[in-house]
Amino acid sequence: MSDSPTTSVLPDPRGFDPVRFPGTAEGEVWPPPRFCFQASWLRQPGMVFERDPSGGIGLVRPFAHLRMLTDLESAHLVLDIPSGTHDFRLLRLVPAALRCVERIAPGDRVPGPLLEEDPEPLDEAHMRAATADLVTRLAATAGEEGEALAEAMRHTPPGPAMFEEAIAQCITRGGFPMATMAPLGRRLQLLANAHARVLAAAATQPDYPAMERMLRATRAALANDRRWTGDLLTRALDALVLQIGRPRRTSAALLASAEAAMRRPLPLEAPTRLIREQTELRDRLLDLSVFWHRLAAAWLAVEPETTDRRDIEALCRNALRRLALEPLYRLPG
Structure with a gap:
């Protein structure tokens, strides 16, 4: 976990330090192309997931127009889904997917950013x-x-x-x-x-706050387990807790720069420079997104009490290596 690449030019994000989702079998492709749940109650026609304004998962059931709200960390308990299973990992993808689309129904396609596909057309x-x-x-x-x-x-x-x-x-x-x-x-x-x-x-950036919450929850779980107090994994999590907000802050700063540039006085008869600035800021946001989308989603698949510590260690290494890419976080000006 001490591998910390520092480069002046960003590496190819598609092949950089591949992320493996906790609980996946060797050679298993994850995320899958569609939200195909195995439990029958998660495949009922008319059931959809929506994001609640507070950030939780909104589950709309098909009978009596029932709407149930639950947060990410406890959704599997409410739905009686064992941690680490296929449906558990798929459920943990739902909040990340809802950053890209308005709602998710069973069988819907997993949004392109989670599959590391090219950006979709403007809506x-x-x-x-x-x-x-x-x-x-x-x-x-x-x-x-x-x-x-x-x-x-x-x-x-x-x-x-x-x-x-x-x-x-x-x-x-x-x-x-x-x-x-x-x-x-x-x-x-x-x-x-x-x-x-x-x-x-900016709208389709990874769910950085949820990733940060899960990382802190994992650190707290290890702190309460005497077997892991003071070991290398705990120290890595300590270092990550101090740094993990960097991609979120960078994303917010890049968006603020783009919005500020649109408000600055500039002859609109010749907006070429402003167009170029906006394009560069968009490219920076896409770089952040591609480097962090899969890793953020993988952190959300962690269940602090039960996830294999080797999987957590791998995610820590992934995060530390991405945080060491200084050009990814440089702000304009």
Whole structure:
């Protein structure tokens, strides 16, 4: 666990220190492609999982519109699922999956980030949020064209054709020349797309807080077991507890930088530099996500009292090696 690579250039995240989920058999592929539970009560038609606003799992049962809320650590107890089993490990993937999609039903596909697939296309919510930021900025800038475009966008439904429709309104109703409005609208659309990708990358970051809670719970369980007091594994967990918040803080700082950049004064007629900044910040968030998604999900598969200590030791090594990648946590500016 003392292996601590420090590099100036990030290694290939796909092959870097592969993560093995606790409890998986040798050669077993995990996560599986779909949420195929084995217990019959977890395969009932109409049952879905949703994320509660407090961060717990919301379980919606098909009868009488019953909704049951439970946190991640105790969900398997509520559902009578033995720790370490296939359904236990699959259930522990649900909160991470709900960071990528609105709900999970039995048999649904496991979201791409958990399978280390390429990012999925932008959804409407991120594009709408990015466009709202841009409209606010347009309205605050001097310039008749910018104000007119902002006003037209307020009355245009969000979607892929939003900019084209708003520009058409400015030309046909406002009398602005196409030679001015069309290039401006195109550049602003590129900027909105770039910022929307930042928001999407931030929204699908791993569940860092849940990983941190599980790591602390595991450290506490070992501290209460005299067999492990003061051994190398306990010391590794002590070191991790002090550092494990670094990816969460870096993710939050990168998003804050992207949002601050969108608020800084900049001639919107030439937003090339801002587009480049947003693209770079999005790439940084994707790097974080790819390095930590699988490991964060693997930590959530730990049951502190029963998980094999060799599996915990491997996860500690994975985390320490990732925390040693200094370029992953450098902030802009």
